[in-house]
Amino acid sequence: MTPANAAKPQTVAILGATGAVGQELLALLAERAFPIKELRLLASPRSAGVAVPWQGEKLEVQAVDEAALQGVDLVLASAGGSVSRQWAPIAVQQGAIVIDNSSAFRLDPEVPLVVPEVNPAAALQHKGIIANPNCTTILLSLALAPLAAQRPLKRVVVSTYQSASGAGARAMEELQQLSRTVLDGGEPQSEVLPYSLAFNLFLHNSPLQANGYCEEELKMLYETRKIMGLDQLRLTATCVRVPVLRAHSEAVNLEFEEPFPVEEARALLSAAPGLELIEDFATNRFPMPSDVTGRDAVAVGRIRQDLSNPNALELWLCGDQIRKGAALNAIQIAELLQQQVAP
Ligand code: NAP
Numbered sequence: 001m002t003p004a005n006a007a008k009p010q011t012v013a014i015l016g017a018t019g020a021v022g023q024e025l026l027a028l029l030a031e032r033a034f035p036i037k038e039l040r041l042l043a044s045p046r047s048a049g050v051a052v053p054w055q056g057e058k059l060e061v062q063a064v065d066e067a068a069l070q071g072v073d074l075v076l077a078s079a080g081g082s083v084s085r086q087w088a089p090i091a092v093q094q095g096a097i098v099i100d101n102s103s104a105f106r107l108d109p110e111v112p113l114v115v116p117e118v119n120p121a122a123a124l125q126h127k128g129i130i131a132n133p134n135c136t137t138i139l140l141s142l143a144l145a146p147l148a149a150q151r152p153l154k155r156v157v158v159s160t161y162q163s164a165s166g167a168g169a170r171a172m173e174e175l176q177q178l179s180r181t182v183l184d185g186g187e188p189q190s191e192v193l194p195y196s197l198a199f200n201l202f203l204h205n206s207p208l209q210a211n212g213y214c215e216e217e218l219k220m221l222y223e224t225r226k227i228m229g230l231d232q233l234r235l236t237a238t239c240v241r242v243p244v245l246r247a248h249s250e251a252v253n254l255e256f257e258e259p260f261p262v263e264e265a266r267a268l269l270s271a272a273p274g275l276e277l278i279e280d281f282a283t284n285r286f287p288m289p290s291d292v293t294g295r296d297a298v299a300v301g302r303i304r305q306d307l308s309n310p311n312a313l314e315l316w317l318c319g320d321q322i323r324k325g326a327a328l329n330a331i332q333i334a335e336l337l338q339q340q341v342a343p
Contacts, residue, residue: 008338009037013072013096015064015087016079017041018050020169021101024327025076030055032331035338042068043079072096074337076330092128097337099130099330106131106223113226116332117273118145123336130333133227134219135325136160136239136248141227142298142324143252143317146272148228151260154311155234157253158220162204163244163289164197165322171197172245179243197243204239214239247289248321255312265313266303274324275300287318298324 012029016022022043029036041052045063052059062068064087069075075091077084078101088098088105105111112122113131118141123130133141140158147153164175170192178188178198188196195202206215217237225233242249254260270277278287279301287299298319306312319325 009035010073011038011040011071012036012074012076013040013042013069013091015042015075015077015083016101017052017061018043018047018169019078020165020172020322021078021326023169024322025078025330026052026054028323028327028331032335034331034334040068040072066090066094069094069096074099074334076327076334077101078326078330088129097126097128097130099132099333101132101326101330103134103219104131105129106133106219107226113223114333114336115141115145115227115329116336117142119227119229120336123333124340132326132330132333133223134216135166135321136162136216136237136250137220137223137227138325138329139248139298139317139319139321140220140250140252141224142272142274142319143269143300143315144224144228144254146268146275147254147256147260147265147313148230150264150268152257153228153230153233153254154257155255156224156236157255158235158237159251160204160216160220160237160239161242161244161249161251162216162239163242163246163248163321164193165246166241166248166325167193167205175243175245193241197241199243201240201242204241206239213237244289245293246320246322247293247318248325249287249289249316249318252315252317253306253312254315255306255309257311259310260313262303262305262313265315269300269303269315274298277301279303286316289318292318292320294323295320296324296328 042064048063050061075098081102081104084102084104114123164171174192190196204216216239220237276297278299286301300317302316
């Protein structure tokens, strides 16, 4: 941020402030010294009155309604698709810009879908709402963009290893609790996720479509195409929930129109914004969720030639999806807008 935009404090509302992403938004607003005149914490009536400490103050959570959105300049929404569909248009009508973490508007042609390191200019085309992409897609796009800028990208095959936190704060609690149950010799019974994740994994729990893919897998296809402006990109995904508390991992195969030398890819990925290389073939040390938990950078490594295809590369990445996959990306978008209005 520049000193000029630091002088433009805004009234900011976090819609979904008590959730996993909402709590991270709160932490990041403080950490990045986002210029704030007033911060409103909004959630469902269940959380109304809850006091949340922030910057030495106690902020009280309010139930979202029209009055709570009045006078707000920026809404950071992370309360799910139906809540965003209900309240984002009202917030915009009342003069706010909404940066939305849900899937409600991501594929709307009128709404930019933005990863600041990949397509920052799109943010400036907004008509009030800007969508934050799906978490796995944000992490993936950071690795695809610097390579696709050098050689035409033809096809991506990705398998994800998604942590409990991707399903929200209650899913994280459930994984911890059910892991204790199993260690104590009990039978884990899940309530938040469809199956117990404790010492287990299962295919992603988003709704299955007629073509056999789940919604999360199709989000990766359509959102990657939109962010990268590659309408014809072929992408197939298999999304899996794994018993990791926080941070997602992805095994990625990238096919180009021509061979892509590994050393060139490694140099590009090492220098790309938002990425960090963790790669030591001598000690078999590559990115792990624990390397990125609570951190901004998405870690990549094990970049190698695909032995089955001379035009393809393999790589592995890990990223904290509550942070770069959601809250950090949203705040980076807000910072982009700030830079735009700064004199
Ligand atoms: P979460 O931990 O379950 O939190 C949900 C939040 O929404 C809570 O603050 C909840 O408030 C609020 N909420 C629920 N119903 C509401 C209503 N009717 N009116 C107002 N507020 C309501 O979920 P999350 O993981 O933070 O995810 C939030 C959104 O971000 C979802 O759209 C999700 O898909 C998206 N997202 C999540 C991740 C991730 O890694 N977790 C990544 C990218 C995007 P109460 O406490 O009052 O119930």
